[in-house]
Amino acid sequence: MSEERAAVLDRVGLDRLFEVLVEDGYRVVGPTVRDEAIVLEELDSAAWLPAGWGVDTAPGRYRLRRREDAAVFGHSAGPQSWKKYLHPARRQLWSTGDDGEFRSVADEPRRYAFFGVRGCDLASIAVLGRVLGDGGHPDGAFARRCRGLFVVAANCTEPGEVCFCASMGTGPEAGPGYDLSLTERIDGAGHRFLVEIGSAEGARILARVGCRDAAEEEISSARAEVAAAAGRMRRTMPDGLPALMRGSYDSPVWAAVASRCLTCANCTMVCPTCFCTTTEDVTDLTGEHAERWQHWASCFELDFSYLHGGSVRTSGASRYRQWMTHKLGTWHDQFGGSGCVGCGRCIAWCPAGIDITEEAAKLAGERP
Protein backbone atom coordinates (compact mmCIF):
# COMPACT_ATOMS: atom_id res chain seq x y z
CA MET A 1 0.00 0.00 0.00
CA SER A 2 1.03 3.57 -0.62
CA GLU A 3 2.90 5.53 2.05
CA GLU A 4 1.08 8.70 0.92
CA ARG A 5 -1.69 10.25 2.95
CA ALA A 6 -4.77 8.00 3.03
CA ALA A 7 -8.34 9.27 2.89
CA VAL A 8 -11.81 7.94 3.59
CA LEU A 9 -14.82 8.04 1.27
CA ASP A 10 -18.33 7.09 2.28
CA ARG A 11 -20.71 5.38 -0.15
CA VAL A 12 -21.85 8.74 -1.55
CA GLY A 13 -18.19 9.66 -1.97
CA LEU A 14 -17.66 6.50 -4.01
CA ASP A 15 -20.51 7.54 -6.31
CA ARG A 16 -18.87 10.95 -6.61
CA LEU A 17 -15.50 9.37 -7.51
CA PHE A 18 -17.23 7.52 -10.32
CA GLU A 19 -18.95 10.74 -11.49
CA VAL A 20 -15.67 12.67 -11.49
CA LEU A 21 -14.03 10.04 -13.69
CA VAL A 22 -16.95 10.21 -16.14
CA GLU A 23 -16.90 14.04 -16.09
CA ASP A 24 -13.17 13.94 -16.76
CA GLY A 25 -13.77 12.03 -19.98
CA TYR A 26 -12.84 8.53 -18.85
CA ARG A 27 -14.80 5.55 -20.12
CA VAL A 28 -15.36 3.85 -16.79
CA VAL A 29 -15.40 0.05 -16.79
CA GLY A 30 -16.47 -1.81 -13.68
CA PRO A 31 -18.17 -4.93 -12.36
CA THR A 32 -21.92 -5.32 -12.73
CA VAL A 33 -24.48 -8.14 -12.60
CA ARG A 34 -25.61 -9.66 -15.88
CA ASP A 35 -26.62 -13.18 -16.93
CA GLU A 36 -26.24 -14.63 -13.42
CA ALA A 37 -22.62 -13.50 -13.15
CA ILE A 38 -20.54 -10.47 -12.25
CA VAL A 39 -19.15 -9.20 -15.54
CA LEU A 40 -17.17 -6.14 -16.62
CA GLU A 41 -18.89 -3.43 -18.63
CA GLU A 42 -18.65 0.25 -19.43
CA LEU A 43 -20.87 1.88 -16.80
CA ASP A 44 -22.27 5.38 -16.60
CA SER A 45 -22.73 5.46 -12.82
CA ALA A 46 -21.78 3.64 -9.65
CA ALA A 47 -25.42 2.59 -9.31
CA TRP A 48 -24.56 -0.32 -11.65
CA LEU A 49 -21.91 -1.75 -9.31
CA PRO A 50 -22.93 -5.14 -7.84
CA ALA A 51 -23.98 -3.80 -4.41
CA GLY A 52 -25.03 -6.63 -2.14
CA TRP A 53 -23.86 -9.42 -4.44
CA GLY A 54 -21.27 -12.05 -3.67
CA VAL A 55 -20.26 -15.23 -5.46
CA ASP A 56 -19.69 -18.84 -4.44
CA THR A 57 -16.99 -20.61 -6.42
CA ALA A 58 -15.50 -24.09 -6.48
CA PRO A 59 -13.87 -26.25 -9.17
CA GLY A 60 -16.32 -26.17 -12.09
CA ARG A 61 -18.75 -23.96 -10.20
CA TYR A 62 -19.68 -20.23 -10.07
CA ARG A 63 -22.92 -18.97 -8.50
CA LEU A 64 -24.13 -15.50 -7.54
CA ARG A 65 -25.40 -15.12 -4.01
CA ARG A 66 -27.07 -12.30 -2.13
CA ARG A 67 -24.94 -10.83 0.65
CA GLU A 68 -26.27 -9.60 3.95
CA ASP A 69 -24.65 -6.21 3.40
CA ALA A 70 -24.37 -3.75 0.50
CA ALA A 71 -20.68 -4.29 -0.28
CA VAL A 72 -19.83 -3.36 -3.88
CA PHE A 73 -16.53 -5.27 -4.00
CA GLY A 74 -17.63 -8.30 -1.95
CA HIS A 75 -17.10 -10.78 -4.76
CA SER A 76 -14.12 -12.57 -6.27
CA ALA A 77 -13.10 -12.77 -9.94
CA GLY A 78 -15.85 -13.30 -12.51
CA PRO A 79 -15.65 -14.98 -15.91
CA GLN A 80 -14.22 -11.89 -17.60
CA SER A 81 -11.01 -10.02 -17.03
CA TRP A 82 -9.78 -6.53 -17.98
CA LYS A 83 -7.98 -8.18 -20.92
CA LYS A 84 -11.32 -7.90 -22.69
CA TYR A 85 -10.70 -4.14 -23.05
CA LEU A 86 -6.92 -4.05 -23.55
CA HIS A 87 -6.60 -7.07 -25.85
CA PRO A 88 -10.12 -7.67 -27.21
CA ALA A 89 -11.41 -11.10 -28.14
CA ARG A 90 -12.05 -10.04 -31.75
CA ARG A 91 -10.87 -7.03 -33.72
CA GLN A 92 -10.70 -6.08 -37.39
CA LEU A 93 -7.18 -5.41 -38.69
CA TRP A 94 -7.82 -4.26 -42.25
CA SER A 95 -10.21 -4.33 -45.18
CA THR A 96 -10.04 -3.86 -48.95
CA GLY A 97 -12.72 -2.52 -51.27
CA ASP A 98 -13.30 -2.81 -55.02
CA ASP A 99 -10.57 -0.17 -55.53
CA GLY A 100 -8.09 -2.79 -54.31
CA GLU A 101 -6.71 -0.47 -51.62
CA PHE A 102 -5.90 -1.85 -48.15
CA ARG A 103 -7.32 0.15 -45.29
CA SER A 104 -6.09 -0.52 -41.76
CA VAL A 105 -8.86 -0.25 -39.19
CA ALA A 106 -7.81 2.14 -36.44
CA ASP A 107 -9.30 1.78 -32.98
CA GLU A 108 -11.20 4.82 -31.83
CA PRO A 109 -9.15 6.53 -29.10
CA ARG A 110 -10.16 5.33 -25.65
CA ARG A 111 -9.26 6.67 -22.23
CA TYR A 112 -10.31 3.94 -19.84
CA ALA A 113 -10.75 4.02 -16.09
CA PHE A 114 -10.92 0.51 -14.63
CA PHE A 115 -12.93 0.58 -11.41
CA GLY A 116 -12.38 -2.18 -8.84
CA VAL A 117 -9.28 -4.01 -10.11
CA ARG A 118 -8.11 -6.78 -7.77
CA GLY A 119 -4.44 -7.33 -6.97
CA CYS A 120 -4.32 -10.47 -9.14
CA ASP A 121 -5.87 -8.61 -12.06
CA LEU A 122 -3.60 -5.59 -11.67
CA ALA A 123 -0.67 -8.03 -11.85
CA SER A 124 -2.22 -9.62 -14.95
CA ILE A 125 -2.31 -6.23 -16.70
CA ALA A 126 1.42 -5.90 -15.97
CA VAL A 127 2.00 -9.42 -17.34
CA LEU A 128 0.16 -8.53 -20.55
CA GLY A 129 2.22 -5.34 -20.73
CA ARG A 130 5.45 -7.38 -20.68
CA VAL A 131 4.11 -9.76 -23.35
CA LEU A 132 2.35 -7.35 -25.72
CA GLY A 133 3.69 -3.92 -24.84
CA ASP A 134 7.47 -4.53 -24.47
CA GLY A 135 10.14 -5.90 -26.77
CA GLY A 136 11.09 -5.11 -30.32
CA HIS A 137 7.61 -5.50 -31.78
CA PRO A 138 5.01 -4.14 -29.37
CA ASP A 139 1.33 -4.58 -30.20
CA GLY A 140 0.29 -1.03 -31.16
CA ALA A 141 -3.41 -1.58 -30.44
CA PHE A 142 -2.64 -2.84 -26.94
CA ALA A 143 -0.26 0.05 -26.27
CA ARG A 144 -2.88 2.60 -27.43
CA ARG A 145 -5.55 1.08 -25.20
CA CYS A 146 -3.21 1.17 -22.18
CA ARG A 147 -2.24 4.79 -22.80
CA GLY A 148 -3.90 7.02 -20.22
CA LEU A 149 -5.38 4.05 -18.36
CA PHE A 150 -6.62 5.01 -14.87
CA VAL A 151 -6.80 2.20 -12.34
CA VAL A 152 -8.97 2.20 -9.22
CA ALA A 153 -7.78 -0.93 -7.43
CA ALA A 154 -9.81 -2.82 -4.84
CA ASN A 155 -7.85 -4.52 -2.07
CA CYS A 156 -9.41 -7.88 -1.40
CA THR A 157 -10.78 -8.73 2.02
CA GLU A 158 -12.89 -11.72 0.95
CA PRO A 159 -10.98 -14.21 -1.19
CA GLY A 160 -13.03 -16.71 -3.15
CA GLU A 161 -12.79 -20.45 -2.69
CA VAL A 162 -10.60 -20.90 -5.80
CA CYS A 163 -8.27 -17.89 -5.25
CA PHE A 164 -4.54 -18.32 -4.63
CA CYS A 165 -3.10 -14.86 -5.34
CA ALA A 166 -1.21 -14.81 -2.01
CA SER A 167 0.74 -17.86 -3.13
CA MET A 168 1.64 -16.13 -6.42
CA GLY A 169 2.61 -12.86 -4.70
CA THR A 170 -0.03 -10.79 -6.51
CA GLY A 171 -2.60 -10.12 -3.77
CA PRO A 172 -4.79 -9.74 -1.82
CA GLU A 173 -3.24 -6.26 -1.53
CA ALA A 174 -3.17 -4.53 -4.92
CA GLY A 175 -0.15 -2.87 -6.35
CA PRO A 176 1.97 -1.45 -7.74
CA GLY A 177 0.42 0.24 -10.76
CA TYR A 178 -2.81 1.72 -9.43
CA ASP A 179 -3.81 5.39 -9.41
CA LEU A 180 -6.13 4.98 -6.43
CA SER A 181 -6.70 1.94 -4.28
CA LEU A 182 -9.79 1.26 -2.19
CA THR A 183 -10.31 -0.98 0.83
CA GLU A 184 -14.01 -1.44 1.50
CA ARG A 185 -15.11 -1.58 5.13
CA ILE A 186 -18.58 -2.23 6.50
CA ASP A 187 -19.07 -2.35 10.27
CA GLY A 188 -20.70 -0.44 13.10
CA ALA A 189 -18.96 2.72 11.88
CA GLY A 190 -20.75 2.50 8.52
CA HIS A 191 -19.98 1.72 4.89
CA ARG A 192 -16.78 3.41 3.77
CA PHE A 193 -13.62 3.03 1.69
CA LEU A 194 -10.04 3.69 2.70
CA VAL A 195 -8.45 5.40 -0.31
CA GLU A 196 -4.73 5.38 -1.01
CA ILE A 197 -3.09 7.42 -3.74
CA GLY A 198 -0.70 5.76 -6.19
CA SER A 199 -0.08 8.51 -8.78
CA ALA A 200 -0.31 12.24 -9.44
CA GLU A 201 -3.36 11.59 -11.63
CA GLY A 202 -4.95 9.70 -8.75
CA ALA A 203 -4.30 12.66 -6.44
CA ARG A 204 -5.79 15.07 -9.02
CA ILE A 205 -8.97 13.04 -9.37
CA LEU A 206 -9.36 12.49 -5.62
CA ALA A 207 -8.95 16.21 -4.94
CA ARG A 208 -12.14 16.80 -6.97
CA VAL A 209 -14.11 14.20 -5.04
CA GLY A 210 -14.00 15.54 -1.52
CA CYS A 211 -13.01 13.19 1.30
CA ARG A 212 -11.63 13.28 4.79
CA ASP A 213 -8.17 12.21 5.98
CA ALA A 214 -8.00 8.70 7.40
CA ALA A 215 -7.08 8.22 11.05
CA GLU A 216 -4.07 6.01 11.82
CA GLU A 217 -6.36 3.38 13.32
CA GLU A 218 -8.50 3.27 10.16
CA ILE A 219 -5.40 2.68 8.05
CA SER A 220 -3.95 -0.03 10.27
CA SER A 221 -7.25 -1.89 10.68
CA ALA A 222 -7.89 -1.86 6.92
CA ARG A 223 -4.40 -3.19 6.28
CA ALA A 224 -4.87 -5.87 8.93
CA GLU A 225 -8.09 -7.00 7.27
CA VAL A 226 -6.42 -7.29 3.86
CA ALA A 227 -3.49 -9.20 5.40
CA ALA A 228 -5.92 -11.56 7.16
CA ALA A 229 -7.55 -12.35 3.80
CA ALA A 230 -4.26 -13.89 2.63
CA GLY A 231 -4.44 -16.36 5.50
CA ARG A 232 -7.92 -17.50 4.48
CA MET A 233 -6.89 -18.73 1.00
CA ARG A 234 -6.90 -22.49 0.99
CA ARG A 235 -5.14 -23.02 -2.32
CA THR A 236 -1.40 -22.62 -2.84
CA MET A 237 1.13 -23.41 -5.54
CA PRO A 238 4.26 -25.49 -4.82
CA ASP A 239 7.60 -23.66 -4.67
CA GLY A 240 10.08 -23.76 -7.56
CA LEU A 241 7.51 -23.97 -10.35
CA PRO A 242 9.89 -23.39 -13.34
CA ALA A 243 12.18 -26.24 -12.23
CA LEU A 244 9.17 -28.43 -11.43
CA MET A 245 7.73 -27.90 -14.90
CA ARG A 246 11.13 -28.52 -16.55
CA GLY A 247 11.44 -31.85 -14.77
CA SER A 248 7.87 -33.01 -15.43
CA TYR A 249 7.87 -33.60 -19.18
CA ASP A 250 7.37 -37.38 -18.87
CA SER A 251 5.09 -37.32 -15.83
CA PRO A 252 2.07 -39.68 -15.80
CA VAL A 253 0.06 -36.71 -14.47
CA TRP A 254 -0.46 -35.44 -18.04
CA ALA A 255 -2.27 -38.59 -19.20
CA ALA A 256 -4.35 -38.63 -16.03
CA VAL A 257 -5.48 -35.01 -16.38
CA ALA A 258 -6.11 -35.52 -20.11
CA SER A 259 -8.57 -38.31 -19.28
CA ARG A 260 -10.74 -35.59 -17.68
CA CYS A 261 -9.90 -32.57 -19.86
CA LEU A 262 -12.35 -31.82 -22.67
CA THR A 263 -9.83 -29.55 -24.48
CA CYS A 264 -12.66 -27.01 -24.54
CA ALA A 265 -10.25 -24.03 -24.06
CA ASN A 266 -12.42 -22.40 -21.37
CA CYS A 267 -9.38 -22.06 -19.11
CA THR A 268 -7.49 -20.04 -21.71
CA MET A 269 -10.49 -17.85 -22.57
CA VAL A 270 -11.08 -16.81 -18.95
CA CYS A 271 -7.39 -16.47 -18.08
CA PRO A 272 -6.41 -12.79 -17.73
CA THR A 273 -2.91 -13.41 -19.11
CA CYS A 274 -3.45 -15.85 -22.02
CA PHE A 275 -2.68 -13.68 -25.02
CA CYS A 276 -2.53 -15.91 -28.11
CA THR A 277 -4.39 -14.83 -31.23
CA THR A 278 -4.92 -16.03 -34.76
CA THR A 279 -6.14 -14.24 -37.87
CA GLU A 280 -8.99 -15.00 -40.21
CA ASP A 281 -9.56 -13.58 -43.71
CA VAL A 282 -13.13 -13.25 -45.00
CA THR A 283 -14.56 -12.09 -48.32
CA ASP A 284 -18.09 -11.28 -49.38
CA LEU A 285 -19.85 -13.29 -52.10
CA THR A 286 -18.83 -10.88 -54.88
CA GLY A 287 -15.15 -11.23 -54.01
CA GLU A 288 -14.81 -7.43 -54.12
CA HIS A 289 -14.51 -6.87 -50.41
CA ALA A 290 -12.14 -8.62 -48.00
CA GLU A 291 -11.41 -8.24 -44.31
CA ARG A 292 -8.81 -9.59 -41.91
CA TRP A 293 -9.84 -10.18 -38.30
CA GLN A 294 -7.75 -11.07 -35.28
CA HIS A 295 -9.32 -13.19 -32.56
CA TRP A 296 -8.21 -15.01 -29.44
CA ALA A 297 -6.81 -18.48 -29.98
CA SER A 298 -6.04 -21.27 -27.54
CA CYS A 299 -3.25 -23.82 -27.22
CA PHE A 300 -6.03 -26.35 -26.50
CA GLU A 301 -7.21 -26.13 -30.13
CA LEU A 302 -5.94 -28.91 -32.41
CA ASP A 303 -4.93 -26.51 -35.19
CA PHE A 304 -3.04 -24.20 -32.81
CA SER A 305 0.13 -26.23 -33.44
CA TYR A 306 -0.58 -26.97 -37.14
CA LEU A 307 2.69 -26.99 -39.09
CA HIS A 308 3.26 -28.19 -42.65
CA GLY A 309 0.36 -30.61 -42.93
CA GLY A 310 -0.20 -31.67 -39.36
CA SER A 311 -0.56 -30.63 -35.74
CA VAL A 312 2.41 -31.05 -33.45
CA ARG A 313 0.27 -31.57 -30.34
CA THR A 314 -2.41 -34.07 -31.28
CA SER A 315 -3.22 -35.43 -27.81
CA GLY A 316 -5.07 -33.72 -24.98
CA ALA A 317 -2.17 -34.63 -22.69
CA SER A 318 0.34 -32.74 -24.86
CA ARG A 319 -1.94 -29.70 -25.05
CA TYR A 320 -2.61 -29.55 -21.31
CA ARG A 321 1.14 -29.99 -20.69
CA GLN A 322 1.90 -27.16 -23.12
CA TRP A 323 -0.55 -24.79 -21.42
CA MET A 324 0.58 -25.48 -17.87
CA THR A 325 4.29 -25.72 -18.69
CA HIS A 326 4.21 -22.39 -20.49
CA LYS A 327 2.08 -20.66 -17.87
CA LEU A 328 4.14 -21.78 -14.86
CA GLY A 329 7.54 -22.57 -16.36
CA THR A 330 8.79 -21.25 -19.69
CA TRP A 331 6.89 -17.97 -19.24
CA HIS A 332 9.63 -17.10 -16.74
CA ASP A 333 12.29 -17.61 -19.45
CA GLN A 334 10.33 -15.63 -22.04
CA PHE A 335 8.89 -12.78 -20.00
CA GLY A 336 10.78 -12.74 -16.69
CA GLY A 337 7.96 -13.89 -14.40
CA SER A 338 5.00 -16.20 -13.96
CA GLY A 339 2.15 -16.34 -16.46
CA CYS A 340 -0.24 -17.20 -13.64
CA VAL A 341 -1.43 -14.59 -11.16
CA GLY A 342 -3.58 -16.91 -9.03
CA CYS A 343 -7.01 -15.51 -9.91
CA GLY A 344 -8.61 -18.99 -9.91
CA ARG A 345 -10.79 -18.36 -12.98
CA CYS A 346 -9.54 -21.44 -14.84
CA ILE A 347 -10.59 -23.58 -11.85
CA ALA A 348 -14.11 -22.18 -11.51
CA TRP A 349 -14.81 -22.16 -15.26
CA CYS A 350 -13.40 -25.58 -16.14
CA PRO A 351 -16.42 -27.75 -16.90
CA ALA A 352 -14.46 -30.78 -15.67
CA GLY A 353 -13.45 -29.05 -12.42
CA ILE A 354 -9.72 -29.40 -13.16
CA ASP A 355 -7.68 -27.41 -10.65
CA ILE A 356 -4.28 -26.10 -11.74
CA THR A 357 -3.07 -25.99 -8.12
CA GLU A 358 -4.01 -29.63 -7.62
CA GLU A 359 -2.26 -30.69 -10.83
CA ALA A 360 0.86 -28.75 -9.78
CA ALA A 361 0.76 -30.45 -6.37
CA LYS A 362 0.55 -33.85 -8.08
CA LEU A 363 3.57 -32.99 -10.24
CA ALA A 364 5.45 -31.96 -7.10
CA GLY A 365 4.58 -35.28 -5.47
CA GLU A 366 2.58 -33.51 -2.78
CA ARG A 367 -0.60 -35.38 -3.74
CA PRO A 368 -1.34 -38.82 -5.21
Ligand code: SF4
Ligand atom coordinates in the same frame (compact mmCIF):
# COMPACT_ATOMS: atom_id res chain seq x y z
S1 SF4 B 1 -8.58 -27.88 -18.35
FE1 SF4 B 1 -10.84 -27.65 -18.21
S2 SF4 B 1 -11.27 -25.64 -19.11
FE2 SF4 B 1 -9.19 -26.20 -19.76
S3 SF4 B 1 -9.46 -27.21 -21.74
FE3 SF4 B 1 -9.50 -28.85 -20.18
S4 SF4 B 1 -11.69 -29.12 -19.66
FE4 SF4 B 1 -11.52 -27.15 -20.76
Ligand code: SF4
Ligand atom coordinates in the same frame (compact mmCIF):
# COMPACT_ATOMS: atom_id res chain seq x y z
S1 SF4 C 1 -3.79 -19.91 -15.07
FE1 SF4 C 1 -5.79 -19.88 -14.02
S2 SF4 C 1 -5.37 -19.04 -11.98
FE2 SF4 C 1 -3.57 -18.58 -13.26
S3 SF4 C 1 -3.97 -16.50 -14.08
FE3 SF4 C 1 -4.79 -17.96 -15.61
S4 SF4 C 1 -6.95 -18.25 -15.05
FE4 SF4 C 1 -5.95 -17.27 -13.29
